[in-house]
Amino acid sequence: MSALELAGATARLGGRAVLEAVDVAVAPGELVALVGPNGAGKSSAIRALAGLLPLTSGEARLGGDAVHALSGRERAARVAYLPQERRIAWNLPALEVAALGAPFLAGSQAIAAARGALAQVEAGHLVDRGVAEMSGGERARVLLARALAADAAALMADEPIAGLDPDAQLMVLELLRGRARAGQAVLASLHDLTLAARHADRVVVLDAGRVVAEGPPLEALGPGVLARVFGLSGRWMETPEGPLLSGVRYSEGSDGGVRRSGSPSNPG
Numbered sequence: 001m002s003a004l005e006l007a008g009a010t011a012r013l014g015g016r017a018v019l020e021a022v023d024v025a026v027a028p029g030e031l032v033a034l035v036g037p038n039g040a041g042k043s044s045a046i047r048a049l050a051g052l053l054p055l056t057s058g059e060a061r062l063g064g065d066a067v068h069a070l071s072g073r074e075r076a077a078r079v080a081y082l083p084q085e086r087r088i089a090w091n092l093p094a095l096e097v098a099a100l101g102a103p104f105l106a107g108s109q110a111i112a113a114a115r116g117a118l119a120q121v122e123a124g125h126l127v128d129r130g131v132a133e134m135s136g137g138e139r140a141r142v143l144l145a146r147a148l149a150a151d152a153a154a155l156m157a158d159e160p161i162a163g164l165d166p167d168a169q170l171m172v173l174e175l176l177r178g179r180a181r182a183g184q185a186v187l188a189s190l191h192d193l194t195l196a197a198r199h200a201d202r203v204v205v206l207d208a209g210r211v212v213a214e215g216p217p218l219e220a221l222g223p224g225v226l227a228r229v230f231g232l233s234g235r236w237m238e239t240p241e242g243p244l245l246s247g248v249r250y251s252e253g254s255d256g257g258v259r260r261s262g263s264p265s266n267p268g
Ligand SMILES: Nc1ncnc2c1ncn2[C@@H]1O[C@H](COP(=O)(O)OP(=O)(O)OP(=O)(O)O)[C@@H](O)[C@H]1O
Pocket: 013, 014, 018, 036, 037, 038, 039, 040, 041, 042, 043, 044, 045, 084
């Protein structure tokens, strides 16, 4: 059974469809990357799964049950969520912020889980520092630690490597992959297609609210999708470190068939 599932999910925001008949499923043990241009619907899909974006049709399921039928506590036990928004209202120490991710544990256990999660994201030196007194990347690590401290059945991370230095980006993706190998279902939205291809088991490509490709990374991110969805003239190269996308923007008129996200017809 899928730990995370959108089935025919359709949602509207501001009078416009932001998800249209989206099917996405993530099984325990899998790391799935959600990719697509700005505004494609990645955050909307993740928010729908978290029960934060109501659907006009279709269903969002956590562990096989409709998210809207689950209590907040049941949702939190089934999925941890790292939102794209990295703002934190109060200037709490990192340890306390990370411990908020483990609300069902007794105080000392929550603190231990938070300490462990901060160490995992290489932020152990920040435990006592107020989050308002941190750099953007440091705060991003603390928020990721909060999601990791939860130890839920599934983990959704909206742009988990945004704002991180290159070494930390790799560290976080290896961490997410490790979580998947340990049995969690992990869904992460990513903009870096090379890193998505290297770390994800599967890639789901969204464009203008629709799933336009899905499968093993290099199959989902073939030349047609790179051109039509991302506006890239690109090719994949095999390197000792894994696949590497060498891409350039299409120049005007280089391919009459190339369209960018949001154009009316549906890229194949
Ligand atoms: N609160 C809102 N009201 C109206 N429209 C919204 C709102 N939030 C997002 N949208 C629209 O919904 C669509 C999908 O947005 P979403 O944030 O899901 O995209 P995304 O793929 O996560 O983009 P990005 O890569 O820029 O983070 C976009 O067209 C966006 O303009």
